[in-house]
Amino acid sequence: MSYPYPSGAGPVVPRDDERNWAMASHVLSFVSAWFALGLFAPLIVLLVKGGGSAFVRRNAVESLNFQINALVYTVVFGLLIFLGIGLVLLPLYGVFYVGCVILGTVRASQGVDYRYPLTLRLVS
Numbered sequence: 078m079s080y081p082y083p084s085g086a087g088p089v090v091p092r093d094d095e096r097n098w099a100m101a102s103h104v105l106s107f108v109s110a111w112f113a114l115g116l117f118a119p120l121i122v123l124l125v126k127g128g129g130s131a132f133v134r135r136n137a138v139e140s141l142n143f144q145i146n147a148l149v150y151t152v153v154f155g156l157l158i159f160l161g162i163g164l165v166l167l168p169l170y171g172v173f174y175v176g177c178v179i180l181g182t183v184r185a186s187q188g189v190d191y192r193y194p195l196t197l198r199l200v201s
Contacts, residue, residue, distance in 0.1 A: 091132040091188045098126045099136035099185035106144050107178040116144035136185050141200050143181070143193040147174055 091099070105118035119140035127134035150170055157163030177193050184191035 089132075091130070095130045095132045096186055096188050098122055098130070098133045100182050102133070102137040102140045103178055103181040103185055103191075106140050107175070107182075110144075114144070114148060116141055116148065119144060132188070132190075135190055136181075138200055139191065139193060139196075140181060142198050143177065143196050145199055146193075146196045 102119040102122040105122070106115040109115050109118040119137045123134065123137035123141060127137050147170075151167070154163045154167040154170055157166060173195075181191045181193065
C-alpha cells in the first residue's frame with residue numbers, strides 16, 4: 078500500500094537523518110526485544126521524532142503496530158506449546174519476525190515505506 082503524496086507533489090526523498098530515524102524505529106525494536114518489549118523503541122522514536130517528519134512517523138507507527146502484533150502472536154504461540162503446535166509455530170514466527178524487521182530496516186534505509194505483513198494496524 079502506498080501513502081498519498083501532498084497535493085501536486087511527487088515522491089519526496091527523505092533526508093539522511095529521516096532515513097536514520099526511520100531505520101532506528103525498525104532495528105532498535107529488534108535490539109530492545111532482547112532486553113524488554115520490542116515496542117518501546119518505535120514508541121520512543123514516534124514520540125521524539127515523529128512530529129518532525131512524516132516519513133519517520135509512518136515508519137515508527139508501522140513498526141509499533143508490528144511489535145504489538147508480535148507480542149500477541151508470541152503469547153498465543155507460547156500458550157499453544159501446551160498443545161504441541163506451538164513448538165512449531167513459535168520458531169517459525171521467530172524467523173518471520175527477524176526477516177520482517179530486517180526488511181523494514183533495509184527499506185527505511187532506502188527511503189521507502191514498508192508495510193509489515195500479517196499486521197493489524199491498531200495505532201494510526
